[in-house]
Amino acid sequence: MKKLIRRILLLIFIFAAAFGSFVVYQQYTQKTQQTDSYETMQSGTLAAVRLKYLTDKSNILRGYTQKMDVSTMRGCITPLSQEHKLSIQIDQAENVGQVSYEVRGLDGTRLVEDGVISGWETDGSTMKTQLQLSNLVDDGNEYQFVLCVSQKEKPVYYYSRIIYLTDEHTESLVGFAHDFWQASIDKNSDFVVNYIQPDETMGTDDFSYVNQHSRSGMITWNGLLVEAGTVETTLTELSDSQASITLTYPVTISNGTDSKTCMVNENYVVRFRSDVLYLLDFERHVKEQFSVAAPVYAKGALQLGITDEEVSKMASDDENIQAYVYDGQLFTSNEKDNSLSLIYTYQDGAEDKSFLDGYKLQPIRVENSGDIYFMAYGYHSRGNHEGQVGVSFLHYKCETACIDEIFYIPVTFSEEILMKNMGTLAYVNNESDLMYLLYQSTVYSIDLSSGEKAQLAKASSAGSFYSNKSSSLIAWEEGDEGYAGVIRIADLSTGETYRIDAGEGEFVQIQGFLGNDLVYGTGRKSDVLTQAGQVVHKPMYELAILSFDEDMTQSGAYQMDGYYIEGTQILENQLNIYRLTKNNASGSYEEAADDQMFFNNRSDKKVTSLTKSKIVDDFQKVWSISIPLDTEKVQTNGTLCKIRDAAASYQLNLDDGDQGHLYYVYAKGRLQQIDSVLADAIDTAYDQMGVVVDDRASYVWTRGTRALSKNLTFEEQQAKSAEDGLRACLEILISAEGGKASLVEALLNEKTAVEDIMTQAIEAENTKDTSKSVSGRAENLRGSSVTQILYYINENHLVLAVTGDSSALLLTGYDTKNVSVYDPVTSETTTMAIADAQEYFEAYDCAFFAWIK
Numbered sequence: 001m002k003k004l005i006r007r008i009l010l011l012i013f014i015f016a017a018a019f020g021s022f023v024v025y026q027q028y029t030q031k032t033q034q035t036d037s038y039e040t041m042q043s044g045t046l047a048a049v050r051l052k053y054l055t056d057k058s059n060i061l062r063g064y065t066q067k068m069d070v071s072t073m074r075g076c077i078t079p080l081s082q083e084h085k086l087s088i089q090i091d092q093a094e095n096v097g098q099v100s101y102e103v104r105g106l107d108g109t110r111l112v113e114d115g116v117i118s119g120w121e122t123d124g125s126t127m128k129t130q131l132q133l134s135n136l137v138d139d140g141n142e143y144q145f146v147l148c149v150s151q152k153e154k155p156v157y158y159y160s161r162i163i164y165l166t167d168e169h170t171e172s173l174v175g176f177a178h179d180f181w182q183a184s185i186d187k188n189s190d191f192v193v194n195y196i197q198p199d200e201t202m203g204t205d206d207f208s209y210v211n212q213h214s215r216s217g218m219i220t221w222n223g224l225l226v227e228a229g230t231v232e233t234t235l236t237e238l239s240d241s242q243a244s245i246t247l248t249y250p251v252t253i254s255n256g257t258d259s260k261t262c263m264v265n266e267n268y269v270v271r272f273r274s275d276v277l278y279l280l281d282f283e284r285h286v287k288e289q290f291s292v293a294a295p296v297y298a299k300g301a302l303q304l305g306i307t308d309e310e311v312s313k314m315a316s317d318d319e320n321i322q323a324y325v326y327d328g329q330l331f332t333s334n335e336k337d338n339s340l341s342l343i344y345t346y347q348d349g350a351e352d353k354s355f356l357d358g359y360k361l362q363p364i365r366v367e368n369s370g371d372i373y374f375m376a377y378g379y380h381s382r383g384n385h386e387g388q389v390g391v392s393f394l395h396y397k398c399e400t401a402c403i404d405e406i407f408y409i410p411v412t413f414s415e416e417i418l419m420k421n422m423g424t425l426a427y428v429n430n431e432s433d434l435m436y437l438l439y440q441s442t443v444y445s446i447d448l449s450s451g452e453k454a455q456l457a458k459a460s461s462a463g464s465f466y467s468n469k470s471s472s473l474i475a476w477e478e479g480d481e482g483y484a485g486v487i488r489i490a491d492l493s494t495g496e497t498y499r500i501d502a503g504e505g506e507f508v509q510i511q512g513f514l515g516n517d518l519v520y521g522t523g524r525k526s527d528v529l530t531q532a533g534q535v536v537h538k539p540m541y542e543l544a545i546l547s548f549d550e551d552m553t554q555s556g557a558y559q560m561d562g563y564y565i566e567g568t569q570i571l572e573n574q575l576n577i578y579r580l581t582k583n584n585a586s587g588s589y590e591e592a593a594d595d596q597m598f599f600n601n602r603s604d605k606k607v608t609s610l611t612k613s614k615i616v617d618d619f620q621k622v623w624s625i626s627i628p629l630d631t632e633k634v635q636t637n638g639t640l641c642k643i644r645d646a647a648a649s650y651q652l653n654l655d656d657g658d659q660g661h662l663y664y665v666y667a668k669g670r671l672q673q674i675d676s677v678l679a680d681a682i683d684t685a686y687d688q689m690g691v692v693v694d695d696r697a698s699y700v701w702t703r704g705t706r707a708l709s710k711n712l713t714f715e716e717q718q719a720k721s722a723e724d725g726l727r728a729c730l731e732i733l734i735s736a737e738g739g740k741a742s743l744v745e746a747l748l749n750e751k752t753a754v755e756d757i758m759t760q761a762i763e764a765e766n767t768k769d770t771s772k773s774v775s776g777r778a779e780n781l782r783g784s785s786v787t788q789i790l791y792y793i794n795e796n797h798l799v800l801a802v803t804g805d806s807s808a809l810l811l812t813g814y815d816t817k818n819v820s821v822y823d824p825v826t827s828e829t830t831t832m833a834i835a836d837a838q839e840y841f842e843a844y845d846c847a848f849f850a851w852i853k
Helices: 011-019 170-185 415-421 678-687 722-736 741-749 754-766 786-794 834-842
Strands: 005-008 048-052 077-079 085-091 096-104 111-116 121-123 126-132 142-151 154-163 209-211 225-228 232-238 242-254 259-273 276-288 301-305 312-315 321-326 329-334 339-345 359-366 372-380 388-397 402-411 426-429 434-439 442-447 453-458 465-467 473-480 483-491 496-501 506-514 517-524 529-531 534-537 542-548 552-558 564-570 574-582 589-591 595-598 607-609 613-617 620-626 635-637 642-644 663-667 670-675 691-694 699-702 777-780 799-802 808-814 818-823 828-833 848-852
Touching: 048 142, 048 154, 077 232, 085 142, 096 126, 170 232, 170 242, 170 259, 170 276, 276 301, 312 359, 321 359, 321 372, 329 359, 329 372, 339 372, 339 388, 359 415, 359 426, 372 415, 388 415, 388 434, 415 670, 465 506, 473 506, 473 517, 483 506, 483 542, 506 564, 517 564, 542 564, 552 595, 564 589, 663 678, 670 678, 678 691, 678 699, 678 777, 678 786, 699 786, 722 741, 722 754, 722 799, 722 808, 722 818, 741 754, 754 777, 754 848, 786 799, 786 808, 786 834, 786 848, 818 834, 828 834
Parallel strands: 077 154, 339 635, 402 642
Antiparallel strands: 005 496, 048 085, 085 126, 096 111, 096 142, 121 126, 142 154, 209 276, 225 242, 232 242, 242 259, 259 276, 301 620, 312 321, 312 607, 321 329, 329 339, 359 372, 372 388, 388 402, 426 434, 434 442, 442 453, 465 473, 473 483, 483 496, 506 517, 517 542, 529 534, 542 552, 564 574, 574 589, 574 595, 613 620, 663 670, 663 691, 691 699, 777 848, 799 808, 799 848, 808 818, 818 828
């Protein structure tokens, strides 16, 4: 393979050459950058709103001082009463004025009803009312409820989904979760054992995490004395027969001598079917109260207690200063001073755990002087940005023990989405005074001294960029039609950049960073296997490993005759290689045995996730971390540093850009994953008993709510031969969805991809009337299992199964054991056992497609 590797000295010039121009958006002077004085971060002031259901402590909502993108605000879901009433309570309401509301469609575009709420009952600082909604809210459909509460004459917005169900079992579903919780507190194992499935995947020595596969003794606290506080109930998913419920509460556990105070988060998925309640999923997370202001040391280590949360650490170059992030707190150890100091947190006192899951802290750079650059991003529950979602970039100055906010980036989508999208790249180069930040799908360079902001690189998605752990090295691909012809690498610590070019008829593909080394592969376009216009396999024939010590050099390679590389998995000092072999007669690929490459220490020493040592006692595993201090003489400073916020003019508004079609997996009460591949999103939702929604806030897939059996009727279309099967199946599916089937044959002759054929044919018919909007989207379900795609049949959509370049079948029905398959060649519908169907369609890479409304 012929490669051209060019080294370019100035980072800014290569970006300018690659992307056309160096765009400066705005410039500020250092004088106007910040306010005049340092102040202690103020406590939270916003009123607390609850949409009550069954209990007084249910569905608490966060307040937002900016209007949010409604389609991203999933939060909780609140059922209306049979009279279409909604119970609202506002606490800390001393400064509350007018309260109004809106009911909108899930994507926020359609206003269903709105109004001003009157008739409040007041009791001290609490306001209560029953809001009567109209009958415009349809049975079984979800809506967004937006409450606007005027506080100190400024609007504050609260968001929840609502649903009206005429035939519902919500009270029984929520009641079961509380019964199970009470049984665990009361040590009622006779109740608990009826609903759990213990197996060897769960141990008996760690209270920090238990689930449905744990033994009953672990769920009932294994003999410890338990005193639980008030339970907060949150409904996160709800249908007429199934609910996802989160219970949060403080607990004190004791062995009779010692005690521990913890916060507990429990997630339940409960189903009602045929007058029986089923516990489909259960998990409990326990975290012991931790405060830097009152540290506990054991055997020369800082004790964290009962926890399953990871601790992250970043060290200065001389390793004297260690910055830690744990339990929503950023703190440092200074080996020379033998001190432990709290730097930043949104906790307002040791016992305050409100909304602490709504933000993250990330160190970016730790200086030998003790200065720290870091980010706080997500929902800001206190301080000058209270009620906002955004990214705050901060500089802790060790000499004065104060914090300067350098700039702030506000966003209008949910904090969950922001936290998933942020954190992959943030780096400060002190010599050039530049910060590099990956936001959405764009890398920005920000001059910390002048305020200049430049767009340096843009890709189709944030996942197109790769970086090492310290973010000092970044890499990305450039190319058209899914085949990268160029890889660019930038060393942000030196300003040097590099370029790798693919040879003629070849493509390059980044695998990721192994420590500070880049792993990439090279493949031939002629080896790519397509089926019905879709790429099935895109194999590489070799891997290369590049090091960047003083210059870019190749430090390793992998190539083996007769084998192709499908992909890799990068571990700390190991590279797992997934391989294929090619059947030259048929041109197809088959999986081969994996291979591995092992390396000496390639880890990034400055950034680590700490391994926690354990102490086993009556409380099972109790975790601690080693710190480089004399714990018997350590000086502790648990006072929150004062902060000087950036001036309002130093607010950066970055381009959100077009992120393409994305899928959001919600399970266990939170956003679990954002994915551009639907099959991957469905896999995660399937494993975690969750749901998948798209960028329109529409449900794309859910688990556990389909009927036991379903059979769809359709207008048959016979194929002339097996090679005509794809045409016949597409015409049947498109006709069933109200599309223009007559377009299919011509589009197939033009080698149009299956998804595009479905889109063009269905949209062509639906848009004849220009006042009619197209409802739905073609979805590529390749890689999903037969069991998973039955959801679409339940939703009255035929599923296309491509079995060759021009052959296909249709999945048209199912029951508890079988799936119905229509063959257009014979015009017959036959049944296959689901397991047999899975094996059959796996031979064709489970190439499923459906139109989803």
